Amino acid sequence: MEEERGKETQILTIPFRGQGHINPMLQLSKLLASKRLKVTLVTTISTPLTTQGSAETTSIKIEAISDGFDAGVTLQNYDEYIERFRVVFPQSLAKLVEKLAYSASPVKFIVYDLHIPWMLDVARGFGLDGAPFFTRCSAVNAVYYHVHHGALEFPVKGSVVSLPSMPPLGFDHLPSFISEPGSYPSFLNSISNQFSNIHEPKWTLCNTFLELEDEVVNSMASECPIKTIGPTIPSIYLDKRLQNDNGYGLSLFKPKTETCKTWLDSKEINSVVYVSSGSLATLGEEQMVEMAWGLKRSNFFFLWVVRESEFEKLPKNFLEETSEKGLVVSWSPQLEVLAHKSVRCFLTHCGWNSKLEALSLGVPMVAMPQWTDQTTNAKFIEDV
Numbered sequence: 001m002e003e004e005r006g007k008e009t010q011i012l013t014i015p016f017r018g019q020g021h022i023n024p025m026l027q028l029s030k031l032l033a034s035k036r037l038k039v040t041l042v043t044t045i046s047t048p049l050t051t052q053g054s055a056e057t058t059s060i061k062i063e064a065i066s067d068g069f070d071a072g073v074t075l076q077n078y079d080e081y082i083e084r085f086r087v088v089f090p091q092s093l094a095k096l097v098e099k100l101a102y103s104a105s106p107v108k109f110i111v112y113d114l115h116i117p118w119m120l121d122v123a124r125g126f127g128l129d130g131a132p133f134f135t136r137c138s139a140v141n142a143v144y145y146h147v148h149h150g151a152l153e154f155p156v157k158g159s160v161v162s163l164p165s166m167p168p169l170g171f172d173h174l175p176s177f178i179s180e181p182g183s184y185p186s187f188l189n190s191i192s193n194q195f196s197n198i199h200e201p202k203w204t205l206c207n208t209f210l211e212l213e214d215e216v217v218n219s220m221a222s223e224c225p226i227k228t229i230g231p232t233i234p235s236i237y238l239d240k241r242l243q244n245d246n247g248y249g250l251s252l253f254k255p256k257t258e259t260c261k262t263w264l265d266s267k268e269i270n271s272v273v274y275v276s277s278g279s280l281a282t283l284g285e286e287q288m289v290e291m292a293w294g295l296k297r298s299n300f301f302f303l304w305v306v307r308e309s310e311f312e313k314l315p316k317n318f319l320e321e322t323s324e325k326g327l328v329v330s331w332s333p334q335l336e337v338l339a340h341k342s343v344r345c346f347l348t349h350c351g352w353n354s355k356l357e358a359l360s361l362g363v364p365m366v367a368m369p370q371w372t373d374q375t376t377n378a379k380f381i382e383d384v
C-alpha cells in the first residue's frame with residue numbers, strides 16, 4: 001500500500017482475547033510495521049495485558065478499547081460476552097477509526113482474528129477493507145470448513161474420517177468441538193460462523209507454513225485465497241529479520257523469568273522436561289495428580305507451569321517432596337525455556353503456538369492434548 005498525499009497507511013490488527021491469539025497477531029503486526037506501515041493492535045480494556053520484553057513491540061501502537069466488559073470476563077459468562085462484544089466493540093472501534101481519520105495516518109485496512117468474522121462487514125461499514133487471520137493450523141481449518149459445507153457429515157459417525165489431502169483422522173483426533181459437540185455448543189456455533197463469509201476477503205492469512213502443511217494448504221487454496229505467513233515466532237528465534245524482536249512483548253500472565261533462568265542454568269544439558277498446558281486448558285484433578293507423581297518418578301528434572309487458578313489441584317506436599325527435582329511456576333518465558341540447552345523435551349497440551357515454537361526451536365514434544373484443536377495437533381505431531 002502506498003503513502004497518499006503525505007499521509008501514511010494505517011492498519012488495525014484485532015486479535016481475539018487469549019494469549020494464543022494475541023501472540024501471532026502481535027508478530028504479524030511487527031512484520032507489517034517493518035514494511036513502513038503504521039500499525040495499531042487493538043485489544044480490549046477487559047484483557048489484562050502487561051508489557052514483557054520485546055523492544056520491537058514499540059514499533060506498533062497498542063490501543064485498548066471497550067468491549068462492554070471493562071471489569072473483566074470469565075469463561076462462565078462467555079456466551080453473554082460474545083453477544084455484547086459484537087454490539088459494543090464495533091461502536092468503540094468506530095470512535096478509534098474516526099479519531100485516526102483526522103491524523104497523519106488514517107486507517108486503510110483491518111486484519112481481524114478468525115473468531116471475529118463479522119469484522120469484515122464492520123470494516124466495510126467504515127469504508128475500509130479487511131482480511132481474516134487464522135491463528136490455528138490449516139488441517140484444523142480444513143476439518144471445520146468441511147463440516148461447515150457439509151462434506152463432513154455432522155455429528156460425525158464412524159471411527160475414522162477421511163478428508164481431502166489429509167491422513168485418515170481417528171474420531172479422537174478430530175477437534176473436540178466436533179467429537180464432543182454437546183460439551184461446547186456455543187464454541188461450535190462460533191466456529192461454523194468463521195466460514196460464513198470466507199469467500200469474500202481478498203486474502204485469508206494463516207499462521208502456518210507451506211513446508212509443514214503443503215497438501216492441505218494447496219487444497220484449501222482452491223476454496224479461499226490463503227496466504228501462509230507463519231510461523232509467527234519472534235524473529236530472534238527464527239530468521240533474525242527484525243533486529244530487536246526477542247519476545248512477543250505482551251502477556252496476560254507475569255512470567256517468572258529470573259526464577260526459570262537461574263534454575264535451568266543450574267541443570268545439565270538435556271536433563272529437563274518442560275511441561276505446560278498453555279493459557280486456558282485445565283487438567284482434571286485426577287490427571288493433575290497422575291502428572292505430579294509421573295514427574296516425580298521420572299528420571300528427569302522438570303519445569304512445570306501450573307497457572308495460579310490450577311495450583312490447588314497439586315497433591316499435598318508435592319512441592320516439598322520434589323523441591324530437589326522440580327520447579328513449579330505460574331507462568332514461564334516459554335520461548336526462553338524452549339531455547340535453553342538444559343531442556344530435553346516439551347510435554348505439551350499441543351496448543352498451536354506451543355507446537356510451532358517447539359518445531360521452530362527443534363525441541364521434541366510429548367503430546368498431552370486436552371480440548372479444541374489440540375487433539376488434531378497431537379495427531380500431526382505424532383504421525384506427520
Ligand code: UDP
Nearest residue numbers: 020278279280305331332334351352353354
Ligand atoms: N506461554 C508462555 N508461558 C507459559 C505458557 C505458555 O509464554 O508458561 C505462551 C506460549 O509461548 C504460546 C502461548 O503462551 O505462545 C500459548 O499459546 P498456545 O496456542 O500454545 O496455547 P493456548 O494458551 O492458546 O491454549
